[in-house]
Structures are given as C-alpha cells and as structure tokens.
Amino acid sequence: MALLEVHRLSKAFGGLTALRAVSFTVAERELLGVIGPNGSGKSTLFHIIGGVLRPSSGTVAFAGETITGRQPWEICRLGIGRTPQIPMVFPGLTCLENVLVGAAFGSRRRRLPVARARHEAIAALETVGLADLAARPAPRLSLGQTRLLELAMALASAPRLLLLDEPTAGLSPAAVQRVLQLLRGLRGRGVTIVLVDHKLRAIADVASRLLALDRGEVIAEGPSAEVTRHPRVLEAYLGEP
Amino acid sequence: MRGGWALFGCALAASALPWSPYHRSLLTTGLLLALLTASWHLLALGGRLSFGHAAFFGVGAYASALLASRAGLSVWVALLGGALAAAAAAIPVGALSLHLRGPYFSLATLAAAEVLRILAANWTSLTGGTWGLVGLPPLPPQGALVGAGGIGALLLVHTLLARSRWGVALAAIRQQQERAEALGVPSRPLLFATLLTSAAFAGLSGAAYAHHVRSLEPATAFSLLFSILPLIMALFGGTSSPAGPLLGAGVLYFLDELLLQPRFPAGHQLLYAGAILLVLLGLPEGLVGIARRRGGGRGAS
Amino acid sequence: MPLLEALLAGTAQGLFYGLLAAGFAITFGVARTFNLAHGELVLLGAYAGLWLNASLGAGPLTAAAVAGLALALWAWPAQALLSRITPASELRVLTLTFGLSLLLQNLMLLSFSADYRFLDWERAEVVWRPLGVSLGAGRLTAAAAGAGLLLVLHLFLQRTRPGRALRATCQDARAAGLMGIPVERMQLLGLALGGGLAGAAGPLLATLQYVSPTVGPPLTVIALTLTIAGGVGRADGLALAGVLFGIVESLVVALAGPAWREAWLFGALLLLLQGRRTGLLRGRRAS
Numbered sequence: 001m002a003l004l005e006v007h008r009l010s011k012a013f014g015g016l017t018a019l020r021a022v023s024f025t026v027a028e029r030e031l032l033g034v035i036g037p038n039g040s041g042k043s044t045l046f047h048i049i050g051g052v053l054r055p056s057s058g059t060v061a062f063a064g065e066t067i068t069g070r071q072p073w074e075i076c077r078l079g080i081g082r083t084p085q086i087p088m089v090f091p092g093l094t095c096l097e098n099v100l101v102g103a104a105f106g107s108r109r110r111r112l113p114v115a116r117a118r119h120e121a122i123a124a125l126e127t128v129g130l131a132d133l134a135a136r137p138a139p140r141l142s143l144g145q146t147r148l149l150e151l152a153m154a155l156a157s158a159p160r161l162l163l164l165d166e167p168t169a170g171l172s173p174a175a176v177q178r179v180l181q182l183l184r185g186l187r188g189r190g191v192t193i194v195l196v197d198h199k200l201r202a203i204a205d206v207a208s209r210l211l212a213l214d215r216g217e218v219i220a221e222g223p224s225a226e227v228t229r230h231p232r233v234l235e236a237y238l239g240e241p
Numbered sequence: 242m243r244g245g246w247a248l249f250g251c252a253l254a255a256s257a258l259p260w261s262p263y264h265r266s267l268l269t270t271g272l273l274l275a276l277l278t279a280s281w282h283l284l285a286l287g288g289r290l291s292f293g294h295a296a297f298f299g300v301g302a303y304a305s306a307l308l309a310s311r312a313g314l315s316v317w318v319a320l321l322g323g324a325l326a327a328a329a330a331a332i333p334v335g336a337l338s339l340h341l342r343g344p345y346f347s348l349a350t351l352a353a354a355e356v357l358r359i360l361a362a363n364w365t366s367l368t369g370g371t372w373g374l375v376g377l378p379p380l381p382p383q384g385a386l387v388g389a390g391g392i393g394a395l396l397l398v399h400t401l402l403a404r405s406r407w408g409v410a411l412a413a414i415r416q417q418q419e420r421a422e423a424l425g426v427p428s429r430p431l432l433f434a435t436l437l438t439s440a441a442f443a444g445l446s447g448a449a450y451a452h453h454v455r456s457l458e459p460a461t462a463f464s465l466l467f468s469i470l471p472l473i474m475a476l477f478g479g480t481s482s483p484a485g486p487l488l489g490a491g492v493l494y495f496l497d498e499l500l501l502q503p504r505f506p507a508g509h510q511l512l513y514a515g516a517i518l519l520v521l522l523g524l525p526e527g528l529v530g531i532a533r534r535r536g537g538g539r540g541a542s
Numbered sequence: 543m544p545l546l547e548a549l550l551a552g553t554a555q556g557l558f559y560g561l562l563a564a565g566f567a568i569t570f571g572v573a574r575t576f577n578l579a580h581g582e583l584v585l586l587g588a589y590a591g592l593w594l595n596a597s598l599g600a601g602p603l604t605a606a607a608v609a610g611l612a613l614a615l616w617a618w619p620a621q622a623l624l625s626r627i628t629p630a631s632e633l634r635v636l637t638l639t640f641g642l643s644l645l646l647q648n649l650m651l652l653s654f655s656a657d658y659r660f661l662d663w664e665r666a667e668v669v670w671r672p673l674g675v676s677l678g679a680g681r682l683t684a685a686a687a688g689a690g691l692l693l694v695l696h697l698f699l700q701r702t703r704p705g706r707a708l709r710a711t712c713q714d715a716r717a718a719g720l721m722g723i724p725v726e727r728m729q730l731l732g733l734a735l736g737g738g739l740a741g742a743a744g745p746l747l748a749t750l751q752y753v754s755p756t757v758g759p760p761l762t763v764i765a766l767t768l769t770i771a772g773g774v775g776r777a778d779g780l781a782l783a784g785v786l787f788g789i790v791e792s793l794v795v796a797l798a799g800p801a802w803r804e805a806w807l808f809g810a811l812l813l814l815l816q817g818r819r820t821g822l823l824r825g826r827r828a829s
Contacts, residue, residue, distance in 0.1 A: 050423060076425035088420040090413050101413045104406035106425030114406050157425055290633055292640070337812055344576060344636045345818045348766065352815070355763075355808040363801050465759060469644060476637065508652040510644065517641035521634055522626050 033207030081159030106157025244484030272388025293350030301444025327444020373458030479527025556788025571712030572732030581758030587744020613741025
C-alpha cells in the first residue's frame with residue numbers, strides 16, 4: 001500500500017501557477033527523489049504536504065487518511081517529518097534543546113515525559129553524529145553541522161515519512177557524502193524518504209525512483225536511470241549545473 | 242527564576258510592614274502594576290508583544306466592580322470574577338490577533354483594546370458610560386497581598402513551564418514559529434492558552450486596582466497607559482527571566498511616584514519614554530542583562 | 543439631505559486623511575516600520591502653525607508650508623535613531639517609535655500645556671453651499687491642500703527620476719542598491735518627505751479640530767489604517783482609501799452618533815489587519 005498519495009494537486013499564487021495537477025505515490029520504505037530546476041514547484045509541493053500552504057485543488061493522503069487542510073503540527077504528529085530548504089534552527093536554544101522540541105512534540109506516541117524526550121533527543125543527535133555538540137548553542141554550528149542538526153530535529157519525532165528539502169545544498173562534497181550515507185542508513189531502518197534536490201547526479205545515486213517537475217508539472221517519473229535520460233528532463237536541466 | 246522568587250519574597254515582606262496609608266497605597270498600586278507587567282511578559286514568552294493589555298486590565302476592573310457593587314458579591318469573589326471575565330474577553334481578542342505575527346499582532350491588540358474602551362464608554366446601562374462608576378467597595382486592608390499573591394501564582398506558572406515541555410515549546414514558537422509547527426508544536430492552542438492565562442492575571446490586576454482606587458471610567462480603566470506601561474517596564478527590566486519585568490516595574494514605578502511626580506507633575510512620564518529609548522538604543526537585555534554581565538554570564542532563568 | 547452631506551463632508555475630510563497618511567506611508571516605505579510617533583509629528587506641525595498664526599498672523603496654508611519645511615528636518619534624527627537600534631528587529635523598531643510617541647507627547651505637555659487649541663483665521667467663517675450642503679472654509683482648505691499635495695506627490699513618485707528611485711527603494715532597498723541607487727540618501731529623502739508631509743498636515747488639522755498634546759494616537763491610527771488599505775509608494779491609493787474612509791466615517795457619525803466614530807476607526811484597523819499574516823516585509827516565498 002502506498003504510504004503517501006498525492007492526487008491532482010494544484011496551487012496558484014495570484015495569477016502564477018506553481019503546481020498543476022501533480023499526482024504521484026510513495027510506497028513504504030521507498031526513497032523517492034523529486035528533481036526539477038529552481039522554480040519548478042518542488043518546495044511548494046513540500047509546503048502543501050506539510051500543511052504550511054493550502055492547495056488550490058487536489059488532495060494529499062497519508063497512510064490512507066486525507067491530510068489536506070490539517071494544521072502543520074497535526075501532520076507532523078501523524079508521522080511526517082520535514083526539514084526546510086533554508087536552515088531554521090532555534091537560535092536561542094542549544095543543539096539538544098533544538099532536538100528536544102521535535103522529541104517532545106512530534107512523536108506519534110503523544111505526551112512523552114520530558115526525561116524520555118531528552119533520551120530520544122540524545123539518540124537522534126547520535127544518529128547524525130552530533131552528540132558531542134549537544135550543549136553548544138545552535139547558531140555556533142557550521143552549515144554542514146546545521147543541516148545535520150535539522151535532520152536530527154526531524155528524526156527525533158520518529159517519523160514514518162521524511163520530507164527533505166535540499167538537505168545537501170551549500171555543502172562540501174565530503175559533507176554531501178555524509179548526508180547521503182545517513183539517508184541510506186535511515187532507509188535501512190525502515191524510514192520512507194522523499195528528497196528534493198536539483199543536483200541530478202547526487203540524488204540519482206541514492207533514490208530508487210525519481211519524479212521530475214518542470215514549471216509545476218510532472219514531466220517524467222520512474223526508475224532513476226530512465227528519468228535521468230528522459231529527453232524532457234535533459235531539456236529542463238540544460239544550462240543547470 | 243531564583244531572582245523572581247527573591248523579588249516575590251521582598252513583595253510579601255513589604256506587604257506585611259506597617260506603612261503609612263499613603264505609602265501603603267503606593268505599594269499596592271506598584272505591586273498591581275508589577276503583576277500586570279508580569280502577565281504581559283508571560284505572553285511575550287511566545288513572541289507576542291501585546292500593545293493592548295489595557296483591554297484585559299479594563300475588563301477585569303469593570304467586571305469586578307460590577308460584581309461587587311451591583312451583584313453585591315464579596316470583593317474577594319469579585320476579584321476572581323474579574324480575572325475570569327478578562328480571560329473570557331481574551332477569546333475574541335485572541336481569535337482576531339493570534340494568527341498575526343510581529344508588528345501586526347501588536348497593532349491588532351492595540352486596536353482591540355480601543356474597541357473595548359469604546360464599548361465600555363457607550364454601553365451606558367451597564368458601565369455608567371463615560372461618567373463611570375464611583376463608590377466601589379474597597380479592597381480589604383491587606384490589598385497589597387493581592388498583587389504579591391498574583392505575582393507568586395505567576396511565578397508558579399513559570400516554574401511549571403520550565404519543568405515541562407511547554408516552556409521550550411513557547412521559546413521555539415518565539416524563535417521560529419514555522420519550524421516549531423513543523424516539529425509538532427501545536428502553536429495556536431498553546432498561544433491561546435498562554436493568552437488566556439496572561440489575560441486572567443492582567444484582569445486580576447485591573448480588578449484589584451478598581452477596588453483600590455474605588456472609581457472607574459473607561460478612559461482610565463482602558464487607558465493606553467495600561468498598555469504602554471507593562472511593555473516599557475518589562476523591556477526595561479529585561480524579558481529573559483521572570484525577575485526582569487518585576488524589577489523593571491518596581492524600579493520605574495517607585496522612581497516615578499517618589500522622586501519625579503512630586504517635583505515635575507507635568508512631564509513626569511518622560512521617565513518612561515526615556516527608559517524605553519535607553520533599553521532599545523543601549524541596553525538590549527534590560528536591567529537583568531546588566532546583573533548577568535556583572536555575574537559573569539551566568540543564566541538567571 | 544444628511545446622506546449627501548455625509549458624502550461631501552466625508553470626501554473633504556477624506557482628502558485630508560489621505561495627506562495625513564502620505565507621510566506615514568513614505569516613512570514606512572523607506573524605514574520599514576510603522577512610525578507610531580506620526581500623530582505627534584503632525585501635532586508638532588500644528589503647534590508650529592498655531593504659533594505662526596498667533597505671532598505673525600499666518601493663514602493655514604502659509605503655516606502648513608512653513609511647518610512642513612521645519613518638520614522635514616526630522617529626517618536626520620530619525621535616521622540616526624534607526625541606525626543605532628540593536629538588534630534591529632521589526633518589533634524593536636516599532637517599539638522605539640512607540641517610545642518616541644510618548645516622549646514627544648510629554649515634551650509637548652511640558653511646553654504647550656494640555657489646553658485644547660484651535661487655529662482661528664479671518665476667512666474661517668466663509669461657508670460654501672453646494673447643493674444645499676454647507677461646507678466650512680477650513681474643511682475646504684484642508685481638503686484642497688490635501689488633494690494638491692497628494693497630486694504633487696503622485697507626480698513626483700511617478701514622473702521624476704528621484705521619485706522613481708524612491709519608489710524602487712521602498713519596494714526593495716537591496717535591489718535598488720544593486721541598481722546603483724544611493725539607498726541611504728533615498729532613505730533620508732523619504733524620511734524628510736514623511737516628516738514634511740506630517741508637519742504640513744498639522745496646521746490644517748488645527749483648523750478642523752481642537753488640538754492638544756494627547757490627540758496624536760488616533761491620527762496615527764488613521765494613517766496606519768489608510769496605509770494598510772492604500773499601499774506604500776502610491777499617492778493615488780492613499781487618496782482613494784482616505785476618501786472611502788472619510789465617507790464611511792461621516793455616515794457612521796450621521797447614523798449612529800459621534801460616540802461611534804472611534805469604534806469605526808479602530809474596528810476598521812482590526813479588520814484590515816486580519817489579512818496580514820506575515821511580517822512587515824511581505825512574505826517572499828521561494829520556489
């Protein structure tokens with residue numbers, strides 16, 4: 001059964017159409033890559049699934065339940081974790097406290113006592129390899145560490161589905177490899193992942209399936225090897241690095 | 242937090258001392274203003290700076306005054322009624338403002354307080370209109386204790402917040418609301434609960450004030466001053482710990498009443514204008530910030 | 543006939559409101575903050591006008607011109623204050639202007655006392671009666687001056703180089719800087735225009751109503767409401783919003799009584815704010 005079903009999703013901002021009748025499904029334990037040039041509607045798609053934006057039409061269902069129109073925190077508690085494209089950590093909190101927010105509130109098992117939540121937060125920091133920096137104020141991390149912290153914050157809620165918006169943007173090649181390695185590990189632990197990126201090669205490596213968007217429309221979908229050779233994908237990416 | 246309890250101890254001790262009627266009256270007003278400021282600060286924890294706490298102060302004042310003078314309830318019961326009425330008034334105010342952020346939230350609360358003032362002025366059959374209400378039953382002699390007790394109860398709320406996940410949730414909302422929501426923090430219900438609690442304490446402060454001065458009119462109960470003062474006093478004291486707003490209220494109020502008002506009756510409020518400009522231009526963390534820097538950067542919260 | 547009277551009087555009053563909002567809107571454009579001391583700047587202009595009138599016999603238009611020039615000087619202290627505030631969050635800057643409002647109000651109380659004053663001039667009694675409705679000369683002068691200044695401002699913003707540069711700065715200061723526009727000078731110009739228009743509105747206000755140091759906040763609220771409704775960087779939007787606001791206000795007063803005038807004022811602000819979910823810098827959302 002599909003874990004996430006997106007059905008004919010459209011979104012217009014004023015006269016601008018950001019998404020046009022986008023449909024796709026994500027199976028349990030799958031790692032789907034969403035690719036497309038800047039402005040193709042990738043982030044809009046994530047914002048709608050996460051409940052930040054309302055679609056003009058269409059529906060999103062998660063584990064068989066329609067979630068369109070729900071509040072962002074409800075969607076998180078159902079088991080959808082997200083990381084933003086531009087890092088948005090809490091600047092006044094330490095790394096551990098940042099992750100604690102996700103552990104204490106994002107879990108499907110509601111009402112986790114603070115002590116248990118702290119435990120889970122430390123575990124999430126260990127998963128991403130930041131346990132040593134638990135007490136450090138969040139603004140004092142490097143960009144690469146901040147992206148890992150974002151991942152730990154999302155992971156702390158033990159999500160069934162992770163929506164990652166360009167988790168490797170701005171990172172050095174070595175740091176990119178670390179993030180990708182981490183994603184493979186998570187997949188091994190049974191987490192379903194939808195990953196947005198516009199670095200075609202990096203994403204094709206980890207994703208089993210790709211969905212290509214251009215100007216708000218699905219232009220190709222299928223196994224990575226096929227989609228990366230699709231003529232419309234190549235055309236959309238012409239001139240893109 | 243410890244600083245807050247220390248100030249609470251001072252307030253209790255001061256309430257028990259045998260002051261002259263004049264100084265006792267000053268102490269009561271000062272403690273009620275400190276309570277109003279502390280209630281304002283509770284909402285500020287969620288990143289919402291109210292420019293309209295006079296709304297809750299005024300509703301609490303009118304509700305308590307009417308319950309005691311028209312319905313004949315004892316003043317103690319009326320005070321509680323005032324707090325509850327203010328919380329009830331916070332429901333429509335919150336519905337019209339809490340979905341707004343930053344300056345827009347502040348301006349919406351400002352407008353809401355003015356709308357309530359105009360309602361109080363025009364609902365003559367209930368409120369006596371612009372003539373107001375006079376001859377209200379007085380606050381019991383130990384009235385200063387109402388202020389001190391309210392402050393103690395608010396400090397308990399702070400302690401509960403700090404020990405549960407809700408304290409960190411409010412901080413998260415204040416710092417990055419969208420991210421907090423994406424991590425499962427139910428921002429709207431939490432902010433609503435915070436606003437209602439804050440309004441109840443502001444209402445208690447207004448209710449006690451009504452029986453303290455024993456007369457009410459819309460222009461004073463809903464005065465812009467009761468919106469501005471908590472804002473200025475809290476920022477002046479510092480918002481990073483519960484002690485800051487209490488300290489700010491105490492220092493500014495007594496400075497004003499004891500030193501400035503007797504000497505410069507016309508322009509004594511320049512003190513408040515000066516305090517806010519000082520904080521914004523050169524003292525970003527307020528008085529508490531100075532204490533912290535002296536203490537070698539130890540956190541006071 | 544009360545309906546027609548409300549319509550004409552409201553239009554006249556509304557044109558003046560447009561002027562009241564113009565300085566506020568430009569200040570918002572360049573400083574990215576609502577200036578909650580705007581009403582007090584208008585009052586400073588009003589007191590300047592009252593003084594000119596009492597000592598030199600100046601009429602409201604002369605007084606408005608002189609007060610406008612004087613208040614334009616506000617740009618320098620304003621820019622100095624804005625650049626010194628740390629950390630410069632939207633809320634802290636807004637709170638700063640709140641503090642300035644309190645400061646100016648108390649300084650005026652010290653200097654001019656709390657007495658209510660009115661600008662009296664020899665032609666104030668002349669009344670015009672179009673269609674059987676009587677309009678006082680004070681109101682007509684204020685409306686004409688408001689309309690005239692809004693028109694000049696409109697032409698300046700749309701037709702001249704510095705005007706276009708100012709609009710670009712209001713829309714996106716960073717992009718304007720990249721295009722070679724001297725952003726700091728444009729901010730100074732915007733603040734000067736903002737203070738000047740506020741100052742010019744002052745003496746006209748003193749012919750329409752009694753002024754005292756404490757009547758500033760409702761003026762600020764009118765300017766704020768019209769700016770949210772009419773937008774920044776366009777004088778015609780402000781004029782339209784002002785006229786609509788003035789007409790509804792006259793109707794409210796005619797139908798419900800003057801006690802409800804303020805309810806309309808703050809109610810309109812509260813309703814208009816409902817559409818504003820994000821910060822002052824309109825939400826920019828990436829792809």
